[in-house]
Amino acid sequence: MKNLRFSEICRMHPKHLKIEDFTYDLPAEKIAYSPVNPRDHSKLLLFQDGKISEDIYRNISQHLPDNAVLVFNNTKVVKSRLFFTNENGAKIEVFCLEPHGEAIDYGQHFLEQNSVTWICFIGKVSRWREKELSKTIELEGVEVKLSAEIVGKLDDAYLVKFSWSPGDIPFGKIMDAAGVTPLPPYIKRVAEKVDEDAYQTVYSENEGSVAAPTAGLHFTKRVLKDFEETGISSLFTTLHVGAGTFKPVKSEVMEDHIMHAEYLNITIDFLENLLAKIQQPIITVGTTSTRTLESIYWMGNQIVQRPNINYEDLKITQWLPYETEAVSTPEEAINALLTWIKNTQQNHLSIETEIIIAPGYEFKIVKGLITNFHQPQSTLLLLVSALIGNDWKKIYSHALDNNYRFLSYGDGSLLMPKN
Structure with a gap:
């Protein structure tokens, strides 16, 4: 495996990926154990056109594509x-x-x-x-x-x-x-009063997560206002983050790793807004928003193939995207899911997804990602690698060499794949 080029790895079924190929040395002093205040002063690594530059989150609107659409996870962390x-x-x-x-x-x-x-x-x-x-x-x-x-x-x-x-x-x-606020297990301290706000996004709304969608922790109401003023759209959906997000990959190959399931709550309003903006550059804030959008595609794709599919079969299992033909455009998939939900006489769909996004995955809706720096040998790092390829190594090396703070309370990045 170590002698294979990344392009060859991507042609493999992700079941056969070795997690040891997605590791790096993370010294303890590079991990953030407390938040930055103000939160929008966290460092922001920019990866665009294959090049790395730097700024802070306060200025992120200046670096987004014209007419960009940001998709946030508005889940709320419970104590x-x-x-x-x-x-x-x-x-x-x-x-x-x-x-x-x-x-x-x-x-x-x-x-x-x-x-x-x-x-x-x-x-x-x-x-x-x-x-x-x-x-x-x-x-x-x-x-x-x-x-x-x-x-x-x-x-x-x-x-x-x-x-x-x-x-x-x-x-x-x-x-x-x-x-008590559920700080990540590697933060070896009892949560303090400051964590009740700091470990919660400013736009959190729907209770259910036992871990924060940490890519969103850097955003302030001031930054969200910048988006409005510069023509950047913000959409909000819900995926409740489970403790499985911290689950280490202990198996040598991914086939033996069981991906954790997380609950989506997809509303008709969100799908209609997403459909209206599907031709614009859609950038997800965090891996959970990414998993949500890509799961939406695969649910809709299943409905196109099986219009009478039942609720139990609509759930996205771990390897479904790699073993099912993508017959739908994003528009067709979203429309199909919209129609299916409306036919249930509901205004939303609450359902699990186990989707794993790893090298070899072809993104259907997501064009860019805002995310933190993730643990070595994690499924989150696999998702980053699926989006930007082997460049994740130079990005993480740059972050380590330039005093970026890692993991949940750490700094973050805007990752735009090469065209």
Whole structure:
């Protein structure tokens, strides 16, 4: 593999890629453990026409193509780290990953009362010997008893039922009052008050993520205003980021890696706005927005081939884009998905995607990407490589040599593939 040219790698099925070919040395001192303030003063690496230059996010509007369309992920990070103590006073962490169940409507889920069940990681689970753990929280002047009970075991997680009394309080308020901001696992500190704002985009709206769509952390309302004034369009969609975004690739070849699933919430309004601007340069803010748009294409492409496809078969599985013929134009695919959703008498579609974007993938909608600098041997780095090819190596080398800050709280880049 190491002797293959990148063009040869791209002709391979991504199942056969070796993750060792997508690594680099990331010293601990290059990782950002706290945010930049103001956030739009983060450094911005520009990769355009095969050349690297630099600026800060405050000036990003000056570097975007005419009539560019930026697509943001407006998911909102929830306080998904909950701490309980057992009868001996030992602390146990319950990290809520996602609600348990099929076709979860996150908006409705956070309005649930009395009890809910989540898929969770549990720290120090061996200390959990009681049937239930409980804690008392204060919410709007009312004392609330929150209890947690393990009701099932999965391969690498647990099913935890949360119940509370009084029970007429929405779960979203319970989690917000009882939980802690879920900083990435490599940040070895407890979240502080500043993180509640800093680890949230200024345009966050729909609750559901347990990790921030970090490419959006650099944007301020002032920068968004610049876009309006310069004719750059901003579209907002939702993909709820799961803890799987931090999941390392432990297998030697990608065929043995199971891609994490994440929930999309695609509205009719968003699809109509996207369709109206499909001929303009579409640039995604973050890998989650990228996965959303490319999943939209493949869902629509399936509907074109199978107009009566059911909901269960519409989900994008890990390797579907590499094993399905692309028979549709982007316009045809988006139109097909629009019609399918309207036929369900709904105004949105909530569904999972497991799409993996790796070298060999042909982008259908996305023309450019704004993103942070990602961990070595990660699926996020594979996505970057799929877009800009082997140039990712010189971009990352430049960033390391010029004191860029890496990972979630770090600096970022505007990546435009060569024409």
